[in-house]
Amino acid sequence: MPAPMTRLRDEHDNVEKLLKILESQSTGATGGRPDYGLMEDIAEYFLTYPDAVHHPCEDMVYVKLAERRPDQAREIGDLVTEHGRIADATRSLANTLRLIDQDGAVTHHEFHAVVQGFVAAQRAHMQKEEVVFFPAAEQTLTAEDWNAINIQFEVHTDPIFGHNLEERFVTLRNRIFSWNDDSSPC
Ligand SMILES: [Fe+2]
Ligand SMILES: [Fe+2]
Numbered sequence: 001m002p003a004p005m006t007r008l009r010d011e012h013d014n015v016e017k018l019l020k021i022l023e024s025q026s027t028g029a030t031g032g033r034p035d036y037g038l039m040e041d042i043a044e045y046f047l048t049y050p051d052a053v054h055h056p057c058e059d060m061v062y063v064k065l066a067e068r069r070p071d072q073a074r075e076i077g078d079l080v081t082e083h084g085r086i087a088d089a090t091r092s093l094a095n096t097l098r099l100i101d102q103d104g105a106v107t108h109h110e111f112h113a114v115v116q117g118f119v120a121a122q123r124a125h126m127q128k129e130e131v132v133f134f135p136a137a138e139q140t141l142t143a144e145d146w147n148a149i150n151i152q153f154e155v156h157t158d159p160i161f162g163h164n165l166e167e168r169f170v171t172l173r174n175r176i177f178s179w180n181d182d183s184s185p186c
Pocket of ligand 2: 012126
């Protein structure tokens with residue numbers, strides 16, 4: 001599998017870990033008050049890495065696919081615009097959490113709806129990529145295409161799951177790795 005594809009798929013697994021945390025916090029599965037600070041860290045991470053690095057890498061793959069197989073790209077739909085909408089949803093999540101932090105008027109219903117909408121949109125998006133977009137790209141792009149994409153992708157490091165953990169995400173990373181799929185979500 002081309003290196004960028006392996007990384008993009010691994011990053012979907014990482015995103016799913018964070019979605020599980022968001023979900024468990026918003027549904028009250030953890031008991032007690034949601035940890036809004038932890039959720040703010042998650043929103044910050046989405047703005048810093050998936051929206052700023054993962055999606056732009058997929059955009060490069062999509063543009064190359066559209067060049068080589070416009071029919072396949074049409075079938076997938078406008079992925080670049082979809083990434084823009086997802087980034088809007090991240091900002092909306094971050095704003096909602098910030099408002100709660102500042103004791104702004106956000107009802108539990110609004111909070112729950114924003115989080116659930118974000119989680120559902122992320123999952124639907126990743127599912128579409130894994131079922132339609134990634135296989136089409138793997139089938140169509142050449143080794144030269146992948147090398148060119150990899151050169152631009154590999155200079156970016158994931159601030160939580162990469163080799164250089166950023167200080168601001170230490171708490172979040174510890175929470176992620178303090179449980180696995182078989183234990184209770186934090
Ligand atoms: Fe994407
Ligand atoms: Fe993706």
